[in-house]
Amino acid sequence: MSARVPTSTYRLQLRPGLTLDDATELAGYLARLGVGALYASPILTAAPGSEHGYDVVDPTSVAPALGGDGARAALVARLRQLDLGFVADIVPNHMSVATPAANPWWWDVLRYGSESRYARYFDIDWSRGPIVWPVLADDGDGGAAALRQLTVTGDGCLAYHEHRFPLAPGSYREGDDPGEVHQRQHYRLVSWRRGDELNHRRFFDIAGLAAVRVEDPDVFAASHTEILRWAERGELDGLRVDHVDGLSDPGGYLRRLRREFDGWIVVEKILTPGEDPPASWPVAGTTGYDALFDVCQVFVDPAGERPLTELAKSLGVEVDTAAVTKRARRETAESAFVPETRRIAAVLRALPPAVASEPDLREEGRAEQAVTELLASFPTYRSYLPEGADTWQRAVRAAERSRPDLADLLAEIDHRARADPAGELARRIQQTSGMVVAKGVEDTALYRATRFAAANEVGSNPATFGVDAATFHTRAATRAACWPATMTALSTHDTKRSEDVRARLAVLAEIPEEFAAAVREWTGRCGLSEPALNLLAWQTLLGVWPASARRLADYLLKAARESKLRTSWLNSDTAFEEEVLAWPERVLSDSELSEEVAGLVARIRRPGWSNALGQKLVQLTAPGVPDLYQGTELWDLSLVDPDNRRPVDFTIRQALLERLERGRLPEIDATGAVKLHVVREALHLRRERDLSGYRPLRASGPAAAHALAFARGPALDVVTVATRLPLGLAAGGGWADTVLPLPSGPGRWRDLLTRRTLPPAGDDGLTTATLADLLDRYPVALLARTVDEAWDHRPL
Template sequence: MTVPTSTYRLQLGPEQTFDQARALVDYLRDLGVGALYVSPVLTAVPGSTHGYDMVDPTRAAPVLGGESARKALADRLRDRGLGLVVDVVPNHMGVAVPAANPWWWEVLREGSAAVHADYFDIDFSRGPILLPVLADDGDGGAAALADLRVADGVLRYHEHEFPLAEGTAATPDGATPAAAAAAVHERQHYRLVSWRRGGAELTYRRFFDISTLAAIRVEDPTVFAATHGELLRWVEEGEVTGLRIDHPDGLADPGEYLRRLREAAPDAWLVVEKILAPAESLPASWPVDGTTGYEVLREVCGLFVDPAGEAPLTALAQELSAPESAAACADPHGTESACKHFAAAEVLGAELDRIAGLVTTLPVCPDRETARSAALELLRSFPVYRSYLPEGRAALDEAVVVARAHRPELGSVIDAIAEEMTARPREELATRVQQTSGMVTAKGVEDTAYYRFNRFVALNEVGGDPARFGVSPAEFHAAAQGRAAGLPTTMTSLSTHDTKRSEDVRARLAVLSELPSEWGDALRRWTARHPLPEASLNLLGWQCLLGAWPIGEDRLRDYLAKAAKEAKLGTSWTAPDADFDAAVAAWPGAVLGDERTVAEIAAFAERVTGPGWSNSLGQKLIQTAGPGVPDVYQGTELWDLSLVDPDNRRPVDFDARRDLLARLDQGFRPEVDRSGAAKLLVTSRVLRLRRDEPELFTGYRPLTADGPAARHAVAFARGGRHAALVAVATRLPVGLANSGGWRDTILAMPDGRASWIDVISGERVDAAAPLLGDVLARYPVALLRRD
């Protein structure tokens, strides 16, 4: 198996093609990277900036350079000794431009008789395929139908084109163009309907709530072969060494899919984008190397959060919240439950109704409304994203208990659903409940609750748990030891294309947990001058402004527009409020145009920036030196203060990074300053050591400091039984400084060894129990190698 020593995530697209990636290979090799890890590379919808909307799985994307450029990239990587990990999207295809997707075009033209009809998850029993594309000003899309036209053998609606079934293009003599088009439209295997109906009435399964991404039935061996043949050819030829599987929870049977994939690619490094709850583990039957590392993100970032900040930050959020929502500021799980209910009922109504139709066939179910209510309660009650029956029965059992507690009058129907699922785990009801529960959690928690529950947004991250205010060293060490023993080749991450905030923004915001009083005073002043129009958005806006400072008006405006619509309180994507949106859009200009407020923000940012840098370096050292295969998201080898996508997809200045790395290699040892060179130093030195001497990164042994500042150190040894490597990082730096620094705190080195070299600073440590003040005199982190 080809397991990389580390990966570097690169977002490919029209602005960053195969050729541009090829030009970066030497830099990545110099950085110490083991493999390039790229976003999807198969042909996507025209104009796609990310590649997750694949339309043709048989070709490398022309917009990226096509097959010749892909092969040239693979050859360059192989020549330089780097692997290539490709993002795989098995759950859905892009259908925004039907003509670009040959399979979808054929299904629209021929309906259930199409060769590829069974490739998509479509319920043909419910009539024509509903396509939610029509404008709707409150008339259900009726007026928009007048804009249909038949021309050049297709049905057109503005820029959209749709195929015509054979023999359906004839129009009545003398009919107006609109009437003719309406008559032709009624003869098709599809119906164009209001965009507002997408959430409630679709006849095909989607990717979450995105109607332009149609789910495919990859559980069918024919579909698997058709969608994976080209990728697997690249693997067989040694051009692709690893596969990252996007959203396995959307599949009918993730375990079976992964077993089929492992059989087809036995030597590939295989990781899954599986978001685990804090106490959850990967299903034991999955033949994978691990996850994409969100659980590690939660553990590592949590180390730098002070649990003492929970009570004052909760009180602050309650004080600044609307009276009717103040209590919710102390109840993140209550917020999540309410948001999951909303997601199931409103955002994913079409999926819920499809399940309800199956539940009505159960003998105990009296009617469809009861079926819908019972299914909704069960879906929103799962403690994890989904179960994987027959594995994961405990998650289903817990969901039943919670659902019955919410709606005891539905208990018999909820029980019947669960009994049917466990008795027939591979039948349609069990499959659809499990597929949809993950969608409900993702849309309810990640995309709603994490924009509403804003007492301390450093915790509001994919795979996180805002109810767990920080992670103790003991908890972290236990998780790391388990990872080293059970999943040593799993990916570990701090920033991804899906994270709500970059690792460096979270590291800076973590400092607020050490300064709750100062933060509260500043937030009250600033809110009094420039409040956002909704209380939880106000909490979010100020934290993100500080975390990403300095940030321009345009970036902040775009972020807040998205955040407000995701929260779905004052406005939303489907029910925008023009006045609310205008007030949000005006806020960045008002704040950044107020000289007094800007001066105060800059001063407070300066207060937290230094400790934030310390946290960032600590996070990066612990991730890169710890168990697993560390991933570096593009650009984050320097400070990166990005917010949620598309902000985190902005161009990266690789020339600056090359030049700075060259200076480091010439002996430059930077200060911890705004250049970010210290982070590049840490990243490159650890990644190079992992690549050149991987035996140093085996095993895991927690180390404990001793002395008055012991709680401010987190340390561990690696290198197997002989522990040839020791990583040590500073945590809670504000408290450390306020208490007088390290003083006589020591770190006893493993096996009583007395001679070590810090591979980051180059300094020698000649003591079996050195003072931490000496070890960390130059940088807040050290990686000590036995001399």
């Protein structure tokens, strides 16, 4: 096994169209780009036709659709030849059961019920009877007609159209009525509308992804055997642990994983500003949404908040984000997570009386109301009792303030959970709170509070409007001191929009009145009838322009359903959805309106490129291990999945890389070659220099507020400089005589992006860079100091 921490990672979304063999072919390109490790999406056997790998059906084998174990071994061998690491994404929380026959563990449970050897592998409440499976069509008859369509197949399965289910031994004799056979099984097929009756824990609200009890040592061993085999063979350098908050005992799981694997471990954990992972977790950090928040928001002008808030209010969009978020969480707990809420309430009611004066826990309605309110009140995604008891207490106090009529019951829940933090009550509340927050915020509130879409990101908060440079430096320094090997990210497979879309939309905060006037005018001519979606639609159009009507329609339909304001995934409003689907074509076919949109895009495109280059260079050189999401080494204007999982054109990227390797200094243009240039220089520098430590650098002069700069390395011999708020900078007359003092030391400074060497230090031993000269070609600079005047960090 290897404890090597990668200098950087490159995320590949493997799928049938991009297999392990294809990744092997790309390894040389990644090495030339300067990447430290290939970071692969889940590669264990997933559900048939899976496009992402998070729906694992067999954790004991590598997906045949990706090439199988032979292709994995060949990939790792090629990576080792190139001195690259291999980081795998794993999914310990759940498995796909949507196609039962594809999952041997689940098939066995359906066949043998609670007597199955795998029955305890899944989190099933057997006290509530057979497994409830909401698969039947329902035309208002509760699925009765669908039940009459059941058949028994020749190979001994119960069938409903294309769905197949196993039969319990001895439950069928030739000639038996299929409906009666169904009643003899360890499962019940019910209407798709009865998802609130499920008795197995899921991944969020997806019935086809069943939670795995990985806290059980036997289940851990069975589900990690293949992964740990790679580690024992020296073929695995790091693990990214998916959805760690969904586990019963995240800390216990991670400590067990650490005992088995001594490599680099990061967890998919959404942190709120100022929050850290629990100190007892033996991990390098998170997958980087906290860094994403800081890096993106430092390029947003806070002066735009008031005008954009007024625009949203005038259009009928809610701007009280705290209220929007709380309401969305409560709705989520009351709808999507009814089975989980009921199960927690049942646990609560089953507890024996502690004192005679305690509230009546048997009152079913009140118990469920109290649980719902508590789940909606967590200030973070979850707590980890007994650690972080303050987070738990804040949730209880917030719930009591919202529902004083339930204060007695909430106090009892609080008492019992803290008295037994490893007990079922505390455990289930905590693992469910993370799901409620995630679905309530990320998949609901972020589509309702649409004042400024650039702030509506995973790990962010729609109430946030910019981060000042001082706050950014404080958080970066803390990251360097406490979490130096955490992952950092700007785009992921889960982000709501890509880094370059956010960078372009950030420019709107610099011209809020101009943007507001345009949106009011456009809305009057061609607006959507739902205000939140209308405002989101215009921002999206500007952010991804040019885009096809089909692509925009797909995104907006998903956004409309996620917001659940006028339509939803379960209860669709056909007329409204037709309006949404028709909107992009209405806009794009109106030549005058399209020209106006294109004109505003032209206004924000170049400053958006400046923001994008600044974000990228800061992420790649700031504390942490930067991850580069596939394809984002060029401009990438992607939206939420599945849009961000579109195929990447690696041929054009390799062609542009070859030009850079021949010494070309690209222009800032639509090709995106300049971003590739920044990425290449920064990644190679990370491989060659120690970028530990962190020191903020402060410019002086009339435009000092527009410079974000810091130094890295034990000798402070690497400096990053980025431009903030480029439109404001231009409006103020540019850099003028603004200067940036650089750290003192022997040698000369060289900008790796322009390949120019700065003037030597003065008599006082200090070098001061004039920003008008330093940033005359690019809005960013990457400086490295050397004592060798002929030095180049690598041959061209």
